[in-house]
Structures are given as structure tokens and as C-alpha cells.
Amino acid sequence: MAELEIIGVARSNYVWTCRIACAEKGVEYRLTRGFPNTPEMRALHPFGKIPAMRHGGLLLCESKAICTYVDRAFPGPRLIPEEPAAAALVEQWVSLVNTAIDPLCMRRYLYAHVFPGTPDGAPDGAAIAAALPALGEQLDLLDRSVAPTGHLAGDGFTLADAFLVPILYYIARLPEAGRIMAGLPALTGYLRRHLARPSVAATEPPPPKPR
Numbered sequence: 102m103a104e105l106e107i108i109g110v111a112r113s114n115y116v117w118t119c120r121i122a123c124a125e126k127g128v129e130y131r132l133t134r135g136f137p138n139t140p141e142m143r144a145l146h147p148f149g150k151i152p153a154m155r156h157g158g159l160l161l162c163e164s165k166a167i168c169t170y171v172d173r174a175f176p177g178p179r180l181i182p183e184e185p186a187a188a189a190l191v192e193q194w195v196s197l198v199n200t201a202i203d204p205l206c207m208r209r210y211l212y213a214h215v216f217p218g219t220p221d222g223a224p225d226g227a228a229i230a231a232a233l234p235a236l237g238e239q240l241d242l243l244d245r246s247v248a249p250t251g252h253l254a255g256d257g258f259t260l261a262d263a264f265l266v267p268i269l270y271y272i273a274r275l276p277e278a279g280r281i282m283a284g285l286p287a288l289t290g291y292l293r294r295h296l297a298r299p300s301v302a303a304t305e306p307p308p309p310k311p312r
């Protein structure tokens with residue numbers, strides 16, 4: 102079978118999700134460096150985002166499409182279950198993570214720390230403060246949602262967890278989110294357990310460069 106190639110950079114939460122999906126399925130792949138908003142990525146993704154994927158003649162972008170393809174094209178444990186109601190719950194959480202949780206936690210809150218656009222490169226305190234009320238609400242929701250089973254959808258690891266864990270990993274290291282999460286034992290335990298999962302531990306990105 103042709104080699105599968107994921108194009109992007111390891112630090113991207115969406116690239117990490119695709120790598121977790123491959124690791125869960127036991128799919129070997131090559132990670133090819135590709136940076137967002139470059140001509141190379143615009144040739145692979147209409148908006149120049151990462152990741153993209155190549156497999157034989159198939160070129161795909163969008164992490165959900167890539168992970169769903171990997172799940173269906175290869176044997177191994179299902180990341181989206183067969184059973185319609187269970188599958189729908191996974192789809193629901195993947196959608197909530199991608200349309201609400203990533204935009205707030207990563208694009209607004211984390212970016213205000215790491216890509217602040219301030220003259221001296223210091224974190225954007227006003228943007229961080231503005232994000233905190235909604236951040237607290239989202240983390241609280243996630244804490245309540247993972248409390249019953251230790252997973253986001255159903256009682257086993259699914260694609261929903263593969264989308265959420267990289268986001269939590271990044272924000273838990275930041276002071277405000279770290280403080281909020283310290284008061285949310287179910288979510289903290291969820292993150293700790295999933296970071297120890299072999300597919301997640303084996304694909305953990307390199308540590309961020311010191312500022």
C-alpha cells in the first residue's frame with residue numbers, strides 16, 4: 102500500500118490529532134514539514150492551513166476529513182464507532198471542539214500568549230482577560246462532560262478525544278487556564294490519563310522554544 106504522508110508541523114494541534122489517529126490505527130506515515138500560509142500549503146489547502154494529507158492518488162485537507170479517511174481506510178480500532186448513535190455523539194463533539202473550543206482556547210486565548218502582536222512581544226493582557234470568562238465556562242462544560250466516563254463521547258477513546266487532548270495540553274501550561282483547570286479534577290485527570298496513552302505520548306510535539 103502507498104505510504105501515507107501528513108503535511109504540516111508537529112506543534113499544530115490539528116496535525117497532532119491526525120498523528121494520534123494514525124497511531125491509534127497503527128498506520129505508518131511520513132510527517133513532511135509544511136508551514137501555514139505558504140505557497141506550498143495553499144497548493145494543498147484552499148486557505149493555506151495545516152494539515153494536509155497524501156495517500157496514493159488522494160490529496161486531502163481538513164483534519165476531520167483526514168482522520169475519518171484514516172479510520173475507514175485502515176483496519177484497527179474504530180475512532181468513530183459503527184453504531185449510528187455512538188457515531189453521532191463523536192461527530193457532535195468533534196464539531197463542538199472545532200467550531201467553539203479551538204477558536205476560543207487556541208486562536209483567541211493561546212494566541213494572545215504566543216502570537217500576541219504586541220510591540221514588545223509580551224502576552225496581550227487585555228485579550229487574555231477578555232477571553233477568560235468564556236474560557237472558564239468552556240472548561241467547566243468539558244469537566245462535566247468527561248466526568249461520567251473519562252471520555253468525551255461514550256465510554257472509550259474516540260476521535261473526539263483525539264481533537265480535544267492536544268488543545269488541553271497546550272492551554273493547561275498557561276497560567277490562567279492552568280489555574281482554572283486545577284479546580285476541575287475530572288478534566289485534569291482526563292488530560293493526565295490521555296497524555297499517558299501510547300498514541301498520544303508517542304506523538305507529543307517537541308517542547309515550545311523558550312521565549
Ligand SMILES: N[C@@H](CCC(=O)N[C@@H](CS)C(=O)NCC(=O)O)C(=O)O
Pocket residue numbers: 113114115116137138149150151152162163164165199
Ligand atoms: N479546519 C482546519 C483548521 C486547521 C488550522 O486551523 N490549522 C492551523 C494550525 S493549528 C493553521 O493552519 N493556521 C494558519 C491560519 O489559520 O492562517 C482543520 O481542521 O484542519
